[in-house]
Amino acid sequence: MDEQKIPYKIYLDESEIPSKWYNVRADMKNKPAPLLNPGTLKPMTAEELAPVFCEELVAQELNDTDAYIDIPEEIQNFYKMYRPSPLIRAYFLEKALDTPAKIYYKFEGNNTSGSHKLNSAIAQAYYAKKQGLKGVTTETGAGQWGTALSMACSYFGLDCKVYMVKVSYEQKPFRREVMRTYGASVTPSPSTTTNIGKKILADHPGTTGSLGCAISEAVEVATTTEGYRYVLGSVLNQVLLHQSVIGLEAKAAMDKFGIKPDIIIGCAGGGSNLGGLISPFMGEKLRGEADYRFIAVEPASCPSFTRGKFAYDFCDTGMVCPLAKMYTLGSGFIPSANHAGGLRYHGMSSTLSQLYHDGFMEATSVEQTSVFEAAEKFARVEGILPAPESSHAIRVAIDEALKCKETGEEKTILFGLTGTGYFDMVAYEKYNDGVMTDYIPTDADLEKGFAGLPKIDL
């Protein structure tokens, strides 16, 4: 197709919103390792998972054979509120970089929750409602997931209890207010509303909390309150399944214009966006139908893929959750205090971990000042203020485009722009003031995290 005819923004029609999610596990020869019961060290059964997760979500979590799963009509209707999301040709960025590369990004920040998290939040809320539950509990760090879930619960009339890492609760009052506007109750974690919270507060008075701790609190409340279940915004197989709408739409939009990406780039914290973006492309690669370079980008301060171990580990600090086999820094690992954005989870999706282990994708890490440099450049030319998380992908997309400038190659680059940075201006202020710093953990720092890995030989 004539280059000039590709618009700045490719919008699919509403009728082209996917009606099925794609389950990449179905096409994997080496399936992701199962979740283990931390007591028996045996694979978690549906029955064992049912007190924690909604029934249909348990089925999705365990389903590694069906390639496509129908998206219920109610969820498709909700998707129409903000989907299809635009696939944007970064003409302005290409011009600023003077690169022969063709850069595209799938923009998922185009909804009030400000990120792709809504794609899975609405699905999880739907299944909770369908099961007749009263509400759900969850944790949130930076607040994107909590915001998305509060929107989804508001839509279905479900109660939503969010445990927000205390330091974020205090530093991000606006995120908290968005959640409250959508009717959620937001509790700073650790709190005195749970046994695990009380214990942590007693052991560590004055702690500002962590994601792993908030997960433990949310799980405790879900499993001890009639009519509640726990929901999680990343890491899990079910979340990657729901997020496949990102990749399916991106692929449909590219196919429509005959565009084939050479490189697909996504930021990686727990893997929800990266897994969703790449899955249909990865499916083609796994089936031998096409080849792509996939690059996971993580913060140098929390380098699960690039410096972690591929091992069974706890998903939470309180060690009440099942064990997952993943690239991990150890459940006790916490990024240094100067770390600004999200992407601070110690582990990584089991599905992505297996694909990385088997050589189907690459990973790289970047330092945060270079990430904000890329964010600012991008904001100024493309007009979107990106989330710090998303800017990890921008950094590497720019680097790859600059390599093309060196070599003269006209590669096509696709990256995921997961969200907007409106609630991250404290970090931008640090960058604007020139006081943002980098930190790369030493090998000794990492060894401390690895020392907490459970001793399991399977």
Next chain:
Amino acid sequence: MDEQKIPYKIYLDESEIPSKWYNVRADMKNKPAPLLNPGTLKPMTAEELAPVFCEELVAQELNDTDAYIDIPEEIQNFYKMYRPSPLIRAYFLEKALDTPAKIYYKFEGNNTSGSHKLNSAIAQAYYAKKQGLKGVTTETGAGQWGTALSMACSYFGLDCKVYMVKVSYEQKPFRREVMRTYGASVTPSPSTTTNIGKKILADHPGTTGSLGCAISEAVEVATTTEGYRYVLGSVLNQVLLHQSVIGLEAKAAMDKFGIKPDIIIGCAGGGSNLGGLISPFMGEKLRGEADYRFIAVEPASCPSFTRGKFAYDFCDTGMVCPLAKMYTLGSGFIPSANHAGGLRYHGMSSTLSQLYHDGFMEATSVEQTSVFEAAEKFARVEGILPAPESSHAIRVAIDEALKCKETGEEKTILFGLTGTGYFDMVAYEKYNDGVMTDYIPTDADLEKGFAGLPKIDL
């Protein structure tokens, strides 16, 4: 056309972005009164306006005969970054209200500046660049205009000096950081960088500033600095001209589906959004080709249309700007401290004032707790967190839809959703906490403002 076929979001193609702005003044029999030189009380000439505004913008300001003015290609290109903006059918809201009314809204918050202000900011920055200027100065209150202008100036490589009302500068540090990220310098007003600022600080130590004061500072810097001009985000004829892209796109999208609105609703502060949204529809009404009900919605705490006088008044506190004939509360009027959103300007666009005076449109005022009630309801069902300003229009759109529920009428309602509320969470917090209050100025309060009106008899 079959009702079912109207999608949730109507996106025009990029090729349908308007290539000309529509100048409603050309179709007005009674033209808006000219700006007056405050010294001579004679209409301002192009020569007199040239030290303040860019040349081509002066020409646009004074042009009340040409119905269409070409949009330069560079501006059209920039528009592709975020336009066409979606026209959204509020199916979710209609269902929640159980109304037979059909509700549409044109959503202009779909860009990083978060509002429609970017439509004029990019035009004004373009003409400044074309004239070979080094930079521009402006004022900003809530920060939407300053953000939009900083984005526009960054795109054209212009310096951008923003005088931000001190209370907003301190209470909205995140807005300030967005502007800095786009390379603007932001100074709290009143400041010691101008003579007028120094005088105001000497006379009123500890003042937290006002929009009228920040305008005076910005104009002083523009007129005393080589290579700078002043730009303004509302009120002026040129701004309404640029903002006509909102109405032109909305009308094109509606025409495409054979939709004719019965009622068109916009919030009104200085008039930039309202004027832009209604202008092509108003043109039809003025030419006798169609009829529409237009409703301007303003805050009860700053009721220019509904309780102001139609008179010549100063545009700024320092009284350095030309006089404009408009509905005004007096240049000394300041809304009460509990007023949360924007829409706090004492006057109103001369063009809209004339149209209102001549009976072509209606106006109403609403109290802020009812505005936030509407905002919350809208956010929960439509998924967009609206700006407080925009929520004035939402309030009246909901009220009109509920009237239809009473009468059974299937009216078609179009309103302007000017922006998002991500930077207004302090106000939402007050509403969430149940501590938001209303205030309606007494007649005595208004008389104080009217007492400051210049004594001009023309």
